[in-house]
Amino acid sequence: MQVGLVGLGKMGWNLLENMLSKGIDVTAFDSNDDIREKLMTTTARSAGTLKELVNSLSRPRIVWLMVPAGEATQDCIDQLCKLLNSDDILIDGGNSYYKDSIKHFQSLSIEKIHFFDVGTSGGISGARNGGNFMIGGPKELFSQIDPLFKKISAKDGYMYTGEAGSGHFLKMVHNGIEYGMMQAIGEGFEILDKSQFNYNNEAVAQVWNSGSVIRSWLIELAQKAFSEDKNLKQIKGIMHSSGEGAWTIEEAIRLHVPTPVISSALMTRYKSEENDSMAGKVVAALRNEFGGHPINKA
Numbered sequence: 001m002q003v004g005l006v007g008l009g010k011m012g013w014n015l016l017e018n019m020l021s022k023g024i025d026v027t028a029f030d031s032n033d034d035i036r037e038k039l040m041t042t043t044a045r046s047a048g049t050l051k052e053l054v055n056s057l058s059r060p061r062i063v064w065l066m067v068p069a070g071e072a073t074q075d076c077i078d079q080l081c082k083l084l085n086s087d088d089i090l091i092d093g094g095n096s097y098y099k100d101s102i103k104h105f106q107s108l109s110i111e112k113i114h115f116f117d118v119g120t121s122g123g124i125s126g127a128r129n130g131g132n133f134m135i136g137g138p139k140e141l142f143s144q145i146d147p148l149f150k151k152i153s154a155k156d157g158y159m160y161t162g163e164a165g166s167g168h169f170l171k172m173v174h175n176g177i178e179y180g181m182m183q184a185i186g187e188g189f190e191i192l193d194k195s196q197f198n199y200n201n202e203a204v205a206q207v208w209n210s211g212s213v214i215r216s217w218l219i220e221l222a223q224k225a226f227s228e229d230k231n232l233k234q235i236k237g238i239m240h241s242s243g244e245g246a247w248t249i250e251e252a253i254r255l256h257v258p259t260p261v262i263s264s265a266l267m268t269r270y271k272s273e274e275n276d277s278m279a280g281k282v283v284a285a286l287r288n289e290f291g292g293h294p295i296n297k298a
Helices: 010-021 033-039 050-055 071-083 098-110 123-129 139-152 166-194 201-208 217-228 244-255 260-272 278-291
Strands: 002-006 025-029 062-065 089-092 114-121 131-136 153-162
Touching: 002 010, 002 050, 010 025, 010 123, 010 139, 025 050, 050 071, 062 071, 062 139, 071 089, 071 098, 089 098, 089 139, 098 114, 098 166, 114 123, 114 139, 114 166, 123 131, 123 153, 123 278, 131 139, 131 166, 139 153, 153 166, 166 201, 166 217, 166 244, 166 260, 166 278, 201 217, 217 278, 244 260, 260 278
Parallel strands: 002 025, 002 062, 062 089, 089 114, 131 153
Antiparallel strands: 114 131
């Protein structure tokens, strides 16, 4: 199986290594010269341009985008629309807004190019060792990309979600839930921090993750973060947000669905830009652990 992969940031590079380890034939492109040079150390083919990438693939082609949502994704799709042929497949594996994905599906359909919107979860380690994918697009063509996802996903870690836009919509809601879960964990550790008891945060996370009701990967990541900095004093409690939480709340308002937990978690992230807190430190550390998201040093 051949795949053209565009975008080799933290997630894209690990996805590349995942694909190569599963015997997938990959041609990759990134606009960064240093990353393209690093690509020469792998078994993937390096393309100097999008045109070169497209021309290296056998038809019908599969091209996978792992670039930032918004302008960067739109620019890539505009260019690829002129380079791809009818019956080629374009996958957007970034965290694009689902309404943008519906528009991309419609515009590419005019050129008879098939578009799939894929919500990608599992963080950096998932991209490398077995990801989690939520896949929207034309059902009649899903069988053409099913073998690809079977190879690179965790066990039971991918799902065809339905029509165009449904993959990114599902990932959007997933990230809204993630906001609420991380905020609850952060608030819990802040209560411990302000109590009269001298808790070892790493040990607390370990015991919570050993058979308790709240055991989870996020608690495991909290333990890892506390093992490296026991009170997270080296970072500021600024919790950045990348947009999906806000989109989830916008949809909840449109659908008249009360979402007090997710809404509060998003507002707290905005507030964290003004105030430092232990809860903010925990959420910032969790985001850095699973996704390599930037943190602000204290």
